Amino acid sequence: MTNYIEHKPVMAKQVAELLVSNEEGIYVDATAGSGGHLGLLANTYPEASFIGIDIDPEAVKFLTEKFAGVSNVRIIRGNYADLPDILHSMEIGQVDGILLDLGISMHQALSAQRGFSIKNPGPLDMRFSIDQKVTAYELVNSLSEEQLADIIYRYGEERRARKIAKAVVEARKVKPLETTDELADLVARTVGYRGRIHPATRVFQALRIATNRELDNLQVALPRIFQVLKEGGRLAVISYHSLEDRIVKQFFKTWEEEGKGLRLTKKVVKPSLEEINENPSSRSAKLRVFKKGVGGNEN
């Protein structure tokens, strides 16, 4: 597929080492993106079978073409929260490992028409999947000032949330905010520049999380995902936001306390300085891995 920007997989080596315990097992990359992790896993473990899932039809089209002819990889479109149903439809009960690499792919982040980008102006969209009804446009132009401020404060961890929400509500009285650059410029005029990062970065992150209900989805998904892991199977999650990481950390801790398995990463795994230099988007990544069941003494 032309013009598809490939994503650099984050902590790929650590994921490959920690996720796979059965070299002939079945593994799911439930946020396959542009197939960085998936390709590496499928190459490293040629005897294992892999299922790549993504909610974004554009990503699925790319993945389908990329892995056409790769016999140990199947690509399916879907939400990782529906994993039990997806596997059921493939007549698979449980699997040996599941990877969630949360957040946004490089292609989504940079494509103007997807509406996530400050640099490349486009419509205020930000949906991972075109069949979701609510876009960032709806949130920006119809939420109350208080709701907007809450989203920006909570999901963007932006201290100047109230000031920004007020400016948005004032601006939209004149005309709805339609494009990413209109919103980015408004935020920049409202709070000014400090440092090199665009002042609207946190606002965009907050709107993306709210548009896709990312935290609610993760919260609902983790127990369902746990059900479809085999005994001894592993769940690896890479998160990029403190609220996401908190959800993952809490589930893993509770599962361990309930005797359902073990955290293989007692201490969260982060990318090396070398990786951060090569791929600055990896800088906030945190990897946690859980092993279901208490048998065995590996790791």
Ligand SMILES: C[S@@+](CC[C@H](N)C(=O)[O-])C[C@H]1O[C@@H](n2cnc3c(N)ncnc32)[C@H](O)[C@@H]1O
């Ligand atoms: C950080 S990217 C993954 C990149 C991938 N690991 C790679 O190496 O190319 C996250 C991907 O998750 C997808 N995604 C987000 N929410 C999802 C969901 N609920 N179910 C399935 N995929 C989802 C996005 O569309 C995006 O392609």
